[in-house]
Amino acid sequence: MRFTRVVFAVALLALVAAPVALALRFTDDSFNTPIGYTGQPYTHTFQGAAGCGPALPYQYRLLDGALPPGLSLSKGGVISGVPTQTGDYSFWVELSDENPPSQSWCVPSTAQRQFTIKIQGGLNLQQNSLNPKGTFLGQPYSFQLTTDNPAAATSWSVVSGALPPGIALNSSNGLLSGTPTAQGDYTFQIKVSDGGQRSDAETYTLSVVPELKIGNVRSIGEAGVPYSSTPGATGGKPTYTWSLASGTTLPAGLTLDTASGAISGTPTASGAASFKLAVTDSLGLSVSQTVPFVTVTHLLLGRTALPAARAKTTYRAQVRKTGGARPFRWTARGLPRGLRLDAKTGLVSGRAAGAGTYRVSVRVADILGAVSSHTYLLKVVG
Numbered sequence: 508m509r510f511t512r513v514v515f516a517v518a519l520l521a522l523v524a525a526p527v528a529l530a531l532r533f534t535d536d537s538f539n540t541p542i543g544y545t546g547q548p549y550t551h552t553f554q555g556a557a558g559c560g561p562a563l564p565y566q567y568r569l570l571d572g573a574l575p576p577g578l579s580l581s582k583g584g585v586i587s588g589v590p591t592q593t594g595d596y597s598f599w600v601e602l603s604d605e606n607p608p609s610q611s612w613c614v615p616s617t618a619q620r621q622f623t624i625k626i627q628g629g630l631n632l633q634q635n636s637l638n639p640k641g642t643f644l645g646q647p648y649s650f651q652l653t654t655d656n657p658a659a660a661t662s663w664s665v666v667s668g669a670l671p672p673g674i675a676l677n678s679s680n681g682l683l684s685g686t687p688t689a690q691g692d693y694t695f696q697i698k699v700s701d702g703g704q705r706s707d708a709e710t711y712t713l714s715v716v717p718e719l720k721i722g723n724v725r726s727i728g729e730a731g732v733p734y735s736s737t738p739g740a741t742g743g744k745p746t747y748t749w750s751l752a753s754g755t756t757l758p759a760g761l762t763l764d765t766a767s768g769a770i771s772g773t774p775t776a777s778g779a780a781s782f783k784l785a786v787t788d789s790l791g792l793s794v795s796q797t798v799p800f801v802t803v804t805h806l807l808l809g810r811t812a813l814p815a816a817r818a819k820t821t822y823r824a825q826v827r828k829t830g831g832a833r834p835f836r837w838t839a840r841g842l843p844r845g846l847r848l849d850a851k852t853g854l855v856s857g858r859a860a861g862a863g864t865y866r867v868s869v870r871v872a873d874i875l876g877a878v879s880s881h882t883y884l885l886k887v888v889g
Contacts, residue, residue: 531558531616533602540622543575543590544629544705546655551624553584555602559613563605570619572598575626590626597623630705631655632697641714641744641790644690648674652681652697659701666708668695671715687715714790719743721768721786721796727832728774729875731805734761737769743788752783752795758802774802777830806831806877808869815886816859822846826853826883831873841867843887862889 534554543549555565567584574580575596578588584602600622604615633653642648654661663681670676673688681699692714700706725736740747749768757763760775768786780802785795809827816822826837826848839848839855843865846857853871865887870880 529557531560531602531604531618532556533600533618533620538620538622540586540624542704543578543624543626545590545593545626546629546631547589547705547707548587549575549578549590550585550587553586553600553602555584555618558616558618559604559608559610563608563610563613566603566605568601568603570599570601572596572621574598575624578624586624590629593626593628595623595625597621627705628656629707630659630661630699630701631707632699632709635709637711637713639791640712641716641788641792642671642687643718643742643792644687644715646718647684647686649682649684652683652699654681654699654707656701656705659705661699661701663697663699666696666698668710669693670695671713674713683713690715690717714744716744716788716790716792717742719786719788719792719794721784721794724770724784724796724798726798726800727875728758728761728800728802729805729830729832729873729877730774730777730802732875732877733771733773734875735769735771737767738784739768740786740788743786743792744790746789748787750785750787752785755782757782758800777802777804803832804830806871806873806879808871808879808881810881813855813867813883813885815888816843816846818859818862818887818889819845821858822856824855826855826869826871828853828871828879831871831877831879832875834874836872838870839867841865841882843885859887862887 534556537553540551553567566582569580573596575590577591578586580586599619601617601619603617604613606615608615631654633655637650663676663678665676671687671693674683674685676683692712694712696708696710698706698708719742721740722738724738728734749763749765758774758780761770761772763770781797781799783795783797785793787793807829811827813824837848837850837853843859845860846855848855865885866882867885868882872878
C-alpha cells in the first residue's frame with residue numbers, strides 16, 4: 508500500500524514539473540486595429556502568445572486578402588506605411604513560432620486569423636513648401652494653404668517657430684498674409700486640424716528680402732557697331748537668372764546672357780523697338796522692366812565740300828554728318844589760322860587770316876565709339 512502511494516506521488520510531481528504547451532494565438536490587442544487616414548503615417552503591431560514564445564520570436568506573414576494600399580507587413584508583425592486609398596480592407600495573417608527554431612525544445616506551430624483595417628479620408632496639407640519661397644520687404648504678401656479635404660471644418664495654427672513680423676495666419680481658412688517689416692529667413696510649422704483625430708503639419712520657410720530691381724540698360728545702339736550693356740540686379744536673394752518676357756525679342760544682332768544679364772552683339776538694322784527684360788532670384792521672385800531701344804544708323808561724315816571763305820571776313824560753315832548717337836566729339840587739323848571747329852557741334856567759324864587752299868581733316872566720334880573722318884578742301888580768297 509505504501510509503495511502504491513509513493514508511485515502516485517512521484518507521478519503527480521512529474522506532471523506538475525512538466526511544461527504545459529498552450530496553443531499559439533494572437534493577443535486581444537492585435538485585433539484592435541486603429542483607423543487609418545490617407546496621406547498620414549500608420550502603424551499597428553501584431554502580438555502573439557503561448558507556443559514557443561515569447562522566449563523565441565514570433566513570425567508573421569500575409570496569407571490572403573490585401574492590406575490597404577501604401578501599407579506593408581513586416582516579418583516581426585508591424586503593419587506600417589502611408590495609406591493612399593480609403594476603404595475597409597480585410598486580410599488573413601499567419602502567426603507562427605520561430606521556424607526553423609533556434610532551440611531544440613521548440614516545436615513550431617501556427618495560427619491564422621482575419622483582420623480588418625478601415626482607412627478614411629485624411630486631412631493633408633496640399634503644399635509642402637511655399638511658392639515662391641520669399642517675399643519683398645514692405646510689400647503685401649498672401650499665400651493660401653489648403654488641404655485635400657476642402658469640405659472639412661478646419662482650424663489652423665503655428666505650432667513651432669515664428670512667422671515674419673507683419674505676417675499672420677488666419678486660423679479659420681489657412682491664409683498667410685500681411686506686409687513683412689523685417690528681413691530674414693523665417694522657419695515655422697503650421698498645423699491644420701478638424702478638431703477630431705485628423706490633422707497634419709508641415710514646416711515652411713519664408714525669406715523676406717529687399718525689393719528686387721533691375722539696373723539701367725543702355726537703350727541706344729548703332730548699326731554695325733559692337734554693343735554691350737550689363738544692367739545687373741539688386742535686392743532679392745542671389746543668384747539671378749535673366750530672361751526675356753514671352754513675346755518680346757532683342758533687336759536683330761543682339762543676344763542675352765541668362766547668367767549675367769549682359770546684352771551684347773552688333774545691331775544690324777536701324778529703328779526703334781522695345782523688349783521686356785526679366786530677372787528671377789534664387790527664391791523664385793521675379794521682376795521685369797520694359798526697355799525702349801533705338802538703333803541709329805552708322806555715323807558718317809558728309810562729302811559735301813566746305814563753302815569758300817573770304818580772308819578777314821566772318822565765316823560760318825557746318826560740317827554735315829548722318830547717324831551716330833549723341834553726344835559727339837569733333838576735331839580738325841589743317842584749318843586756316845583764324846578759323847576753329849566747335850568740338851561739340853562741328854561748326855567751323857572765325858576769320859581766316861590769309862588767302863589759300865587748305866586741306867582740312869575732320870574727325871567725329873559718338874558716345875558709342877563710332878568714328879568717321881574725311882578731308883575737305885577749303886578755299887580762302889583774298
